[in-house]
Amino acid sequence: MKKIATLVAVALLNLGTATAQELSNFNFGGRGQQTKSPELNGEKVTFRLNANYATVVNLAGSWMPDQQHYGGGIPMKKGKDGVWELTIDTPTPEIYTYNFVVDGVTVNDPQNFMVQRDGTRYLNMLMVPGERTENYFEANQRGTVSYKWYDSKILGMNRRVTVYTPYGYEKNKGQKYPVLYLLHGMGGDEEAWTSMGRAAQILDNLIEKGLAKPMIVVMPNGNPNEQAAQTLGLPKSKTNYGDPLQADAYVKSLCEEIVPFIEKEFRVIAKPEARAISGLSMGGGHTFTATNLYPKMFDYICPQSAAGGSTLEQVKALKAAGVKLYFLACGTTDFLYDNSKKMDALLTEAGLEHTFFQSDGGHVWANWRLYLNTLAPKLFK
Amino acid sequence: MKKIATLVAVALLNLGTATAQELSNFNFGGRGQQTKSPELNGEKVTFRLNANYATVVNLAGSWMPDQQHYGGGIPMKKGKDGVWELTIDTPTPEIYTYNFVVDGVTVNDPQNFMVQRDGTRYLNMLMVPGERTENYFEANQRGTVSYKWYDSKILGMNRRVTVYTPYGYEKNKGQKYPVLYLLHGMGGDEEAWTSMGRAAQILDNLIEKGLAKPMIVVMPNGNPNEQAAQTLGLPKSKTNYGDPLQADAYVKSLCEEIVPFIEKEFRVIAKPEARAISGLSMGGGHTFTATNLYPKMFDYICPQSAAGGSTLEQVKALKAAGVKLYFLACGTTDFLYDNSKKMDALLTEAGLEHTFFQSDGGHVWANWRLYLNTLAPKLFK
Numbered sequence: 073m074k075k076i077a078t079l080v081a082v083a084l085l086n087l088g089t090a091t092a093q094e095l096s097n098f099n100f101g102g103r104g105q106q107t108k109s110p111e112l113n114g115e116k117v118t119f120r121l122n123a124n125y126a127t128v129v130n131l132a133g134s135w136m137p138d139q140q141h142y143g144g145g146i147p148m149k150k151g152k153d154g155v156w157e158l159t160i161d162t163p164t165p166e167i168y169t170y171n172f173v174v175d176g177v178t179v180n181d182p183q184n185f186m187v188q189r190d191g192t193r194y195l196n197m198l199m200v201p202g203e204r205t206e207n208y209f210e211a212n213q214r215g216t217v218s219y220k221w222y223d224s225k226i227l228g229m230n231r232r233v234t235v236y237t238p239y240g241y242e243k244n245k246g247q248k249y250p251v252l253y254l255l256h257g258m259g260g261d262e263e264a265w266t267s268m269g270r271a272a273q274i275l276d277n278l279i280e281k282g283l284a285k286p287m288i289v290v291m292p293n294g295n296p297n298e299q300a301a302q303t304l305g306l307p308k309s310k311t312n313y314g315d316p317l318q319a320d321a322y323v324k325s326l327c328e329e330i331v332p333f334i335e336k337e338f339r340v341i342a343k344p345e346a347r348a349i350s351g352l353s354m355g356g357g358h359t360f361t362a363t364n365l366y367p368k369m370f371d372y373i374c375p376q377s378a379a380g381g382s383t384l385e386q387v388k389a390l391k392a393a394g395v396k397l398y399f400l401a402c403g404t405t406d407f408l409y410d411n412s413k414k415m416d417a418l419l420t421e422a423g424l425e426h427t428f429f430q431s432d433g434g435h436v437w438a439n440w441r442l443y444l445n446t447l448a449p450k451l452f453k
Numbered sequence: 454m455k456k457i458a459t460l461v462a463v464a465l466l467n468l469g470t471a472t473a474q475e476l477s478n479f480n481f482g483g484r485g486q487q488t489k490s491p492e493l494n495g496e497k498v499t500f501r502l503n504a505n506y507a508t509v510v511n512l513a514g515s516w517m518p519d520q521q522h523y524g525g526g527i528p529m530k531k532g533k534d535g536v537w538e539l540t541i542d543t544p545t546p547e548i549y550t551y552n553f554v555v556d557g558v559t560v561n562d563p564q565n566f567m568v569q570r571d572g573t574r575y576l577n578m579l580m581v582p583g584e585r586t587e588n589y590f591e592a593n594q595r596g597t598v599s600y601k602w603y604d605s606k607i608l609g610m611n612r613r614v615t616v617y618t619p620y621g622y623e624k625n626k627g628q629k630y631p632v633l634y635l636l637h638g639m640g641g642d643e644e645a646w647t648s649m650g651r652a653a654q655i656l657d658n659l660i661e662k663g664l665a666k667p668m669i670v671v672m673p674n675g676n677p678n679e680q681a682a683q684t685l686g687l688p689k690s691k692t693n694y695g696d697p698l699q700a701d702a703y704v705k706s707l708c709e710e711i712v713p714f715i716e717k718e719f720r721v722i723a724k725p726e727a728r729a730i731s732g733l734s735m736g737g738g739h740t741f742t743a744t745n746l747y748p749k750m751f752d753y754i755c756p757q758s759a760a761g762g763s764t765l766e767q768v769k770a771l772k773a774a775g776v777k778l779y780f781l782a783c784g785t786t787d788f789l790y791d792n793s794k795k796m797d798a799l800l801t802e803a804g805l806e807h808t809f810f811q812s813d814g815g816h817v818w819a820n821w822r823l824y825l826n827t828l829a830p831k832l833f834k
Contacts, residue, residue: 125557127508176506177555178563185573185684192566194575199686210687214611218599220623230595242601242718303566305580306591337623 107155109183110170110198117162117198119170121181124154126174133170133198134436135163145173165202166438167270169195189267191259192302207445211276213239217266222333226325229309232300233330234262236272236289237338238279248341250452251288251334253326253370254444255351255358257377261301262293265444268437274445284448287348290334294355296322323361327369345396348372348451352440353379353408363390371396372451376443377406377435381415387422397450398426401443403433488536490564491551491579498543498579500551502562505535507555514551514579515817516544526554546583547819548651550576570648572640573683588826592657594620598647603714607706610690613681614711615643617653617670618719619660629722631833632669632715634707634751635825636732636739638758642682643674646825649818655826665829668729671715675736677703704742708750726777729753729832733821734760734789744771752777753832757824758787758816762796768803778831779807782824786815 109120119131132145148156156172169188172179180187186197199205215238221230241249254271256264265271271289278284293299296313299306313321335342349370351359356378363373364382367389374397382390390398398419402412416428429446433439490501500512513526529537537553550569553560561568567578580586596619605612622630635652637645646652652670659665674680677694680687694702716723730751732740737759744754745763748770755778763771771779779800783793797809810827814820 121558123556123558125509127556128506174558174560175504175508175556177502177504177560179555179558179560180575182559182574185575186686187575187684193563194561194566194568210685212611214602216599216601218597220597221595221620230593239602303568304591305567 107183109181112162112198112200115162116159117200118157118159119148119172119181120183121148121156121172121174121179122154123150123156123172123174126150126156128173128175129156130173131158131160131170132173132178133163134168135166148172162200163198165200165204167205167208167441168198168200170198171196189263189303191261204442207274207277208270208441209277210273211280213280214276215239215272215279216241217272219262220337222330224325224329226321226329227296227309228311229299231298231325232262232293232304233333234266234291235334235338236266236275236291238275238286238288240286241288241339245339247286248339249286249288250341250346250348251290251338252348252350252372252448252451253290253292253331255294255349255355256291257351257353257355260355261295261298262291263301265289265291268440269444270441271444274441275448278445278448285452287448287452288334288338288340290330292326292330294322294351294358296325320361320365323358323365326358327362327366331369344369344371344394346371346452348374348397350374350376350399350444350447351378352376352443353435356380367393372399373397374399374401374443374447375412375415376401376440377403377408377412378415379408379411381411382418384418384422387418387424391422391424395424398424399429399447399450400426401429401431401439401447403431403435403439405432405434406439407435488564490562493543493579493581496543497540498581499538499540500529500553500562501564502529502537502553502555502560503535504531504537504553504555507531507537509554509556510537511554512539512541512551513554513559514544515549516547529553543581544579546581546585548586548589548822549579549581551579552577570644570684572642585823588655588658589651589822590658591654592661594661595657596620596653596660597622598653600643601718603711605706605710607702607710608677608690609692610680612679612706613643613674613685614714615647615672616715616719617647617656617672619656619667619669621667622669622720626720628667629720630667630669631722631727631729632671632719633729633731633753633829633832634671634673634712636675636707636730636736637672638732638734638736641736642676642679643672644682646670646672649821650825651822652825655822656829659826659829666833668829668833669715669719669721671711673707673711675703675732675739677706701742701746704739704746707739708743708747712750725749725752725775727752727833729755729778731755731757731780731825731828732759733757733824734816737761748774753780754778755780755782755824755828756793756796757782757821758784758789758793759796760789760792762792763799765799765803768799768805772803772805776805779805780810780828780831781807782810782812782820782828784812784814784816784820786813787820788816 107120111118129148130145148158150156181196184196218235297309347370356375357380359375360380364386419426488501492499510529511526529539531537562577565577569576599616602611678690728751737756738761740756741761745767800807
C-alpha cells in the first residue's frame with residue numbers, strides 16, 4: 073500500500089504531469105497484473121504463474137479427479153520469461169476452485185482476486201458461464217446481506233447469523249416476507265452459503281426473473297460451540313455438545329431463538345406456511361432434527377445430501393401437521409445417497425407427498441447450488 | 454470438502470464407534486493443522502510452513518523494512534520433517550500482515566485463517582495483543598455489518614455500501630443515531646475499513662466501554678467507476694471520471710445520494726451536528742472535497758493522512774457554517790505530512806479551532822486504525 077500510494081499521490085500532487093490515462097495504467101494490485109490468469113477464451117482456459125525460481129509447478133482444479141485437487145495436479149510449462157503456463161479445455165459450465173502447487177506447496181493464483189472460503193481454506197474460483205451457472209453471477213437488482221448477532225441463552229453466547237433480504241425490502245415498507253432458513257454442512261459456517269453457495273446471487277437472479285417469490289434467507293452458524301466463523305478469531309465454547317448431527321442444542325436455538333429473533337427484527341410473515349427450512353449434509357441432518365422436534369414450524373422442508381433422518385412416526389407427525397413441500401435432494405454418487413433413498417422410501421411409506429430430486433455427482437457445492445436454484449422457485453407458492 | 458465429509462459422515466453414521474472426542478480431533482481444515490503457525494508465545498513468535506520440496510523459503514512481514522514485504526524477507530530453516538521454521542522477537546502490539554516466499558513465489562500461510570484483503574491481495578494477519586490493539590479484537594457486544602446497494606443516478610449504477618449499526622440498534626426502536634461517513638483510500642473499496650481498518654471492532658469496543666457514542670458508520674465505495682469491490686466480479690464503468698482525487702462525481706453521489714439513502718433507511722438524526730466525515734489518503738481528499746462543496750453538511754470533519762485540501766476561502770466558509778470538531782491526523786514520516794502541515798497552517802490562518810494529531814510512522818493502516826480509535830470518542834459530544 074505504502075509504495076503504491078506514494079507513487080499515486082506523487083502523481084496526483086503534480087496534476088500538471090499526471091493524466092487520468094496514466095493513472096489508469098498504475099498497477100494498484102502491486103505486482104504482476106501483466107500476467108493474466110485465468111484467461112478464459114471460450115473453449116480454452118489458460119492459467120499463468122510468475123515463478124522464475126520454482127522447479128516444478130502444477131495446476132490442481134476441482135474439475136480434475138478428486139485426488140488431484142489440493143495437491144498433485146497436472147504440470148505447467150515454464151516460459152523464457154519465468155511465467156509458467158498451462159492451457160486446458162474449458163470444463164463444462166460450473167464454479168470450480170483451483171490452486172497452483174509450487175515445489176509441493178499449495179499456492180493461490182495472485183492474479184485472481186475471485187476467492188471463496190471453504191472453512192479455513194481460501195480457494196481461487198474459476199467461473200465458467202453457461203446455462204447451468206447463469207444465476208450464479210451477479211444480477212442487476214441485488215438484495216442486502218447482513219451479519220447480525222443474536223443472544224443465545226440455550227448455547228450461552230452471542231452468535232452471528234447471515235441474513236439476506238431481497239431487493240426492494242428497504243422500499244416496500246408495507247410488505248412482509250416469507251423466510252427460508254438455509255443451513256450449512258460440517259466444516260462450514262454462517263458464510264458458507266453466501267461464499268461457496270452463491271445464495272445471494274441465486275436468489276437475486278431468481279427474484280429478478282420472477283421465478284422465485286421475494287424472500288428473506290437466514291443462514292445461521294450450525295456449529296454449537298462457535299459464536300461465529302473461525303476467521304473472526306473468537307474463542308470456541310468448551311461445552312461438549314456431543315455428536316454434531318444430533319446437536320439438539322443448536323436446533324433448539326435455531327427454532328426457539330433464531331426464528332423469533334428474525335421474526336422480530338424483520339418484516340416477516342410469522343406463520344408455518346411462510347417458513348422453509350433446507351440444509352446440506354450436516355445441515356440436512358439439522359433440517360431433519362428441526363422438523364422432528366418442531367413438526368408444526370415449517371411447511372417447506374428441503375434436506376440436501378442429508379445425513380441423519382426421521383422415523384416413520386416422525387414423518388407421520390409431519391404429514392398430520394400439514395407439509396406444503398417436501399423436497400429431498402441428493403447426488404447419485406453421493407456417499408449419503410443410500411441414506412436419502414431410505415428417507416425417500418420412508419416418506420412414501422408414510423404417504424407424505426414429496427419430490428426426490430436426484431442429480432449427477434456427489435457431495436459437492438456444484439450440487440448444493442443446483443438444489444438451491446431448483447428448490448427456491450417452489451417455495452411459498 | 455468431499456473427503457473430509459466422507460470421513461466425518463462415516464464416523465457419524467456409525468454412532469456406536471465415533472465419540473464427540475474423536476470427532477473433535479478430526480482435521481476439518483483438510484491438511485496440516487498439526488503444523489501450528491503463527492505460534493505466539495509472549496516475546497517470541499514462530500512461523501512454520503510444510504514445504505519439503507522447496508529450495509528457499511523466506512518470511513516477509515509488514516513489521517520488516519518496507520522493501521522486504523511482499524517479496525524478499527528473511528530466510529527460514531528447514532527441519533528434518535520438511536517443515537520450515539523461523540522464530541523471531543514478537544513485534545510491538547499492532548496488526549501486521551505477512552506471507553511466505555517459496556522459491557520466489559508469494560504464499561499465504563495455510564495454517565492461518567485470519568486474513569485481511571487489501572485491494573486484490575489477501576494477506577495473513579498477525580495480531581499482537583497489547584494496549585495499542587485492545588480495541589482491534591472482538592468486543593463482547595457487537596453491531597451489525599450490512600452490505601447494501603443504492604441506486605446512483607449521478608454515477609449511473611447500482612452501488613454497494615457497507616453499513617455498521619451499533620449493538621442495540623435492533624432493540625432500541627425509539628432511538629435515532631448520528632452517522633460517521635468513513636472513506637477509504639486509493640486501491641481500497643467499501644470493505645477496506647472493515648477488513649484492514651477493524652472499524653466494526655473499534656466501534657464495538659469504544660461503545661461497549663462507554664467511550665464513544667453509539668453511532669452508525671457508513672463506508673461507501675469511493676471509486677466512481679466501480680459498483681462494488683472488484684472481488685464481486687462486476688464490470689467497471691468505462692466513464693472517465695478524471696483525477697480520482699478530484700472526483701466530484703463520487704463526492705456528489707456521497708452527499709446527494711448516499712446521505713439521503715442512509716437517512717431514509719436507518720433511524721438517523723438527519724442534522725449537521727449528527728453527521729461526521731472522515732477518510733484516509735484519497736478518502737481524506739474526498740473529505741476535503743465534500744466539505745468544500747457542502748460546507749453546511751458535516752459538523753465533524755476528520756481528514757486522515759489526506760491528499761488534496763481546501764482554500765482559505767473554503768475554510769472560512771466552513772468556519773461560518775459552524776464546525777464542532779476539525780481533527781486533522783497524519784504520521785510524521787508520511788509522504789503527505791507536508792500536505793497536512795499546510796492544511797494545519799491554513800486552518801490556523803482562518804481561525805478555525807482544530808486538532809492536528811501527529812503520530813509516528815507513515816501512510817499505513819496502523820495509523821488509520823489509531824486515528825479512528827482516537828477520533829471516534831470525540832464525535833457527537
